Amino acid sequence: MPTITIAHTTIYRYRIAVILGPHRLMLRPRETRDLTLTTFDLEIAPTARIDWSHDVAGNAIAVANFDVTTDTLSIRSHTTVVLEAPDWPVFPIAGSATSYPFLYSAEDWTDLGALAAPQYQDDTGRLSNWVEQFVMRRPTDTLSLLKDVSNGTTAQITYEIRESEGTQGPLETLDRGYGSCRDFAVLYAEAVRTLGFGARLVSGYLYDPSDDRLGSAGSGSTHAWVEVFVPGAGWIPFDPTNMSVGSANLIPVAVARNISQVAPVAGSYHGEDTNLLAMKVVVRVEDQ
Numbered sequence: 001m002p003t004i005t006i007a008h009t010t011i012y013r014y015r016i017a018v019i020l021g022p023h024r025l026m027l028r029p030r031e032t033r034d035l036t037l038t039t040f041d042l043e044i045a046p047t048a049r050i051d052w053s054h055d056v057a058g059n060a061i062a063v064a065n066f067d068v069t070t071d072t073l074s075i076r077s078h079t080t081v082v083l084e085a086p087d088w089p090v091f092p093i094a095g096s097a098t099s100y101p102f103l104y105s106a107e108d109w110t111d112l113g114a115l116a117a118p119q120y121q122d123d124t125g126r127l128s129n130w131v132e133q134f135v136m137r138r139p140t141d142t143l144s145l146l147k148d149v150s151n152g153t154t155a156q157i158t159y160e161i162r163e164s165e166g167t168q169g170p171l172e173t174l175d176r177g178y179g180s181c182r183d184f185a186v187l188y189a190e191a192v193r194t195l196g197f198g199a200r201l202v203s204g205y206l207y208d209p210s211d212d213r214l215g216s217a218g219s220g221s222t223h224a225w226v227e228v229f230v231p232g233a234g235w236i237p238f239d240p241t242n243m244s245v246g247s248a249n250l251i252p253v254a255v256a257r258n259i260s261q262v263a264p265v266a267g268s269y270h271g272e273d274t275n276l277l278a279m280k281v282v283v284r285v286e287d288q
Helices: 106-116 126-132 142-156 170-176 181-194
Strands: 003-020 023-025 035-045 048-054 060-066 069-083 198-206 222-230 234-239 250-256 276-287
Touching: 023 069, 035 048, 106 198, 106 222, 126 170, 126 181, 142 181, 142 222, 142 234, 170 181, 181 198, 181 222, 198 276, 222 250, 234 250
Parallel strands: none
Antiparallel strands: 003 069, 003 276, 023 060, 035 069, 048 060, 198 222, 198 250, 222 234
16 A cells, blocks of 8 residues: 655746636545545645635536736645555446446436547547457457457557647547557547447546556656446546556546546636746656
């Protein structure tokens, strides 16, 4: 049960002092049966009024409101968590869902809603055709199928660190043949949704003490993966970037239908685009 410290720093520098709009922060990890949050501190300069809430997915949201102008904005979070996830998890999948295809209960289907619906336009069914290569037969083992899609994503798409903002659509990733961890996650989520599964995108941190996993940059970085809802087991984490299942190395912060909804820091300022000189993000994920 490693105790892990996370330091996440975001710094914006502006050409002149600007008026800052509200900033929406998703930095506080989600407590689960596999993760215990022991400390969380948020430091913001200039001083801001912080309003806390939970969004529709249960993510902790901090909204920072500013009353002064500034040429620098610094947002720092310091977190300590205990990660209790097993390396080889066993998922108690309900008998009705051990074989694919299966039907969600009426209540589950209603609650999953948009999480089970593809989010990207695919008029020619390219993504459906692509994911069908992993369905060996019908019926087939549900967990094996989900693993095969994850492993197939990694086998066919080359991982590439990409610092630019935004995320590729699933067809764009297939066309390019490469992508970042968030591109892998979007492709995987959309692929399993076309098969009828409920899936949600997850943003958080990758714990990589051996420094042998993709998606980890030096001392740490943000990371993206997917959770798929399977009756009995609930939300099962899949990290297609690393062909892994379970949350042994994953520290979730936010879950959502769309990857754009889980940005760690999102905000605005009043002024010209050229007023923003630089943005720097530094993440450190370390054993305590």
